[in-house]
Amino acid sequence: MNLPPGTLTRLSARKDRHSHAEPDRVRMQHLALDLTLDFAAKVVRGTATVRFVRPDPQAPLVLDTFGLAIEAVTGADGKPRAFVVGKEDPALGAPLTVTLVGSDAEVTVRYATTARAEALQWLAAEQTRDRKQPFLFTQGQSILTRSYIPLQDSPGVRITYEARVKAPPGITVVMSAEQLGERDGGFAFRMKEAIPPYLIALAAGRIEFAKISDRAGVWAEPSLVKSARDELEDTEKMIAAAEALFGPYRWGRYDIIVLPPSFPFGGMENPRLTFATPTILAGDKSLVGLVAHELAHSWSGNLVTNATWSDFWLNEGFTSYCEQRIMEQVFSPERSNLEKTLARTELVRELGELEPWQEVLHVELDKRHPDTAFSSVPYVKGSLFLQRIERAYGRDKFDAFLRGYFDDHAFQSITTGDFVAAYQKRLASAAPEIARTIDLNGWLLGTGLPDDAPTSPSTGIAEVDAALAQWASGKPAASLVTNGWVTQQWEHFIQSLPADLSLARLTELDKTFKFTRSGNSEILTDWLVVAIRTGYKPAMPRLEEFLLGVGRRKFLKPLYAELAKTPEGLAWARALYVRARPRYHAVAVGTIDQLLSWKPSGAPS
Numbered sequence: 001m002n003l004p005p006g007t008l009t010r011l012s013a014r015k016d017r018h019s020h021a022e023p024d025r026v027r028m029q030h031l032a033l034d035l036t037l038d039f040a041a042k043v044v045r046g047t048a049t050v051r052f053v054r055p056d057p058q059a060p061l062v063l064d065t066f067g068l069a070i071e072a073v074t075g076a077d078g079k080p081r082a083f084v085v086g087k088e089d090p091a092l093g094a095p096l097t098v099t100l101v102g103s104d105a106e107v108t109v110r111y112a113t114t115a116r117a118e119a120l121q122w123l124a125a126e127q128t129r130d131r132k133q134p135f136l137f138t139q140g141q142s143i144l145t146r147s148y149i150p151l152q153d154s155p156g157v158r159i160t161y162e163a164r165v166k167a168p169p170g171i172t173v174v175m176s177a178e179q180l181g182e183r184d185g186g187f188a189f190r191m192k193e194a195i196p197p198y199l200i201a202l203a204a205g206r207i208e209f210a211k212i213s214d215r216a217g218v219w220a221e222p223s224l225v226k227s228a229r230d231e232l233e234d235t236e237k238m239i240a241a242a243e244a245l246f247g248p249y250r251w252g253r254y255d256i257i258v259l260p261p262s263f264p265f266g267g268m269e270n271p272r273l274t275f276a277t278p279t280i281l282a283g284d285k286s287l288v289g290l291v292a293h294e295l296a297h298s299w300s301g302n303l304v305t306n307a308t309w310s311d312f313w314l315n316e317g318f319t320s321y322c323e324q325r326i327m328e329q330v331f332s333p334e335r336s337n338l339e340k341t342l343a344r345t346e347l348v349r350e351l352g353e354l355e356p357w358q359e360v361l362h363v364e365l366d367k368r369h370p371d372t373a374f375s376s377v378p379y380v381k382g383s384l385f386l387q388r389i390e391r392a393y394g395r396d397k398f399d400a401f402l403r404g405y406f407d408d409h410a411f412q413s414i415t416t417g418d419f420v421a422a423y424q425k426r427l428a429s430a431a432p433e434i435a436r437t438i439d440l441n442g443w444l445l446g447t448g449l450p451d452d453a454p455t456s457p458s459t460g461i462a463e464v465d466a467a468l469a470q471w472a473s474g475k476p477a478a479s480l481v482t483n484g485w486v487t488q489q490w491e492h493f494i495q496s497l498p499a500d501l502s503l504a505r506l507t508e509l510d511k512t513f514k515f516t517r518s519g520n521s522e523i524l525t526d527w528l529v530v531a532i533r534t535g536y537k538p539a540m541p542r543l544e545e546f547l548l549g550v551g552r553r554k555f556l557k558p559l560y561a562e563l564a565k566t567p568e569g570l571a572w573a574r575a576l577y578v579r580a581r582p583r584y585h586a587v588a589v590g591t592i593d594q595l596l597s598w599k600p601s602g603a604p605s
């Protein structure tokens with residue numbers, strides 16, 4: 001194989017540097033939660049019972065915690081066990097080490113969360129759409145689960161779980177698990193498949209359910225649930241398409257909860273229950289690619305999981321590839337090509353700004369926080385790598401490889417080295433002359449985008465380029481042929497505008513296409529970036545409203561970054577951020593603090 005000596009060993013490292021746990025000595029297998037949600041105090045409290053096996057009978061149990069108040073640890077006999085909370089690492093939190101006695105196979109930790117629980121976002125009723133009840137949601141990925149549950153928080157450790165969660169009247173609790181209804185005054189759940197801990201998730205608020213099919217549906221606040229259902233009605237078609245491509249859907253139900261707008265991501269693939277931002281509800285189904293993406297994680301990510309965060313591209317690169325295949329199947333090759341082209345353009349743009357280590361698929365994290373490697377690289381470079389392999393061997397062979405890859409590694413956590421072995425076994429060994437043409441080492445460990453990265457020509461992109469050329473040559477915006485354009489075409493249009501535009505031409509565009517008033521947050525964000533860059537003042541009130549109303553990091557980041565490029569913009573951004581920051585999730589706050597050089601005290605540095 002064309003990998004230099006020693007490389008496969010490096011790609012196969014299973015040690016997780018982002019967990020204190022020592023699963024080779026004592027390994028967690030099951031978690032039972034008994035929790036109460038205290039909305040007034042913004043605290044989750046109760047017990048976590050951890051069941052484990054002990055390859056090393058002498059070793060203590062080591063769990064991850066972050067800012068948890070540990071009250072007691074007891075054995076199955078109800079008697080206390082000695083424990084110590086070790087030194088806290090600022091990113092990883094503190095190890096909770098429990099001395100085990102005799103043949104202990106489980107312990108129960110009584111604990112409460114603190115204000116430092118970054119996985120939790122507590123929303124006041126006013127921060128929800130219907131303004132009737134408060135809301136809580138969790139975000140575990142990458143290493144935040146430990147801030148509300150003491151456990152072995154490593155993607156290489158797979159567990160089943162059960163939970164009982166008590167909440168105030170009027171609040172419904174859902175989790176990334178099978179719902180068992182209400183029991184003993186709480187909502188009961190059970191996840192029978194072994195999942196990595198970052199996929200444990202909970203949401204609680206005034207929510208209702210609307211059915212899409214026998215196995216799919218939507219949760220949302222009452223005033224949104226019907227329109228959300230209609231927008232997401234193609235979900236069942238997507239599941240069917242995905243099963244035909246990748247093998248059976250192994251999780252039972254597939255529901256989606258549409259969260260309040262402060263959710264920091266577009267979507268999160270929590271098993272059986274994708275968490276989604278309301279900003280995907282554009283009214284025309286143009287942003288449902290996100291559902292295809294989160295659904296695809298039911299195979300790549302949830303079924304076959306990255307063993308360490310250095311292998312994150314296995315989750316997101318495979319998922320982006322599978323998302324494109326679903327979109328092609330359910331909609332059209334053109335739609336998929338359009339989305340691929342947009343994603344590739346964004347990757348190339350980001351590669352101009354990233355540090356070399358961030359450009360590598362198998363990323364060297366060392367002690368760096370996994371989130372510092374977050375970019376288009378694992379997603380888009382990863383999926384381009386798989387497209388490259390697909391084109392080399394042909395789709396039939398590649399599809400067989402995918403099926404085999406998912407079956408062989410189902411419910412396992414694997415390394416990039418395991419991927420290389422699967423590729424070798426199922427594709428390369430039968431066709432060495434093709435294998436020689438693909439530079440595995442360059443793709444997996446090189447910086448930049450390899451020269452053989454595929455492109456996906458799109459007629460929709462060509463139409464937009466033609467219109468842009470006409471407009472650049474002086475034709476009025478109103479005369480451009482734009483009817484039938486979809487969101488992604490408008491995005492390409494706005495992103496391709498020249499860096500310097502006169503106020504007259506900006507005004508003309510805005511009058512003609514109503515960008516400032518767009519209810520589509522992808523289009524709006526692209527336009528607001530242009531408005532900031534060119535100093536187009538009429539868009540500023542809308543920018544303010546958007547930054548105060550939406551907490552999705554993908555939108556906040558380019559807007560604050562563009563503002564931070566000039567002294568006046570930075571001052572304006574910081575003034576606004578004072579008000580906006582308390583509304584954002586910790587994940588978004590982390591990113592924007594850095595962009596604005598914000599000191600936690602509130603004083604800009």
Ligand code: BES
Nearest residue numbers: 141142265266267268269289290293554
């Ligand atoms: N699993 C990710 C979100 C994530 C990644 C959370 C890393 C925390 C750490 C999710 O599947 C995702 O990729 N979401 C994207 C949407 C997608 C269509 C590219 C997002 O949130 O924008």
Ligand code: ZN
Nearest residue numbers: 293297316319
């Ligand atoms: Zn993803």
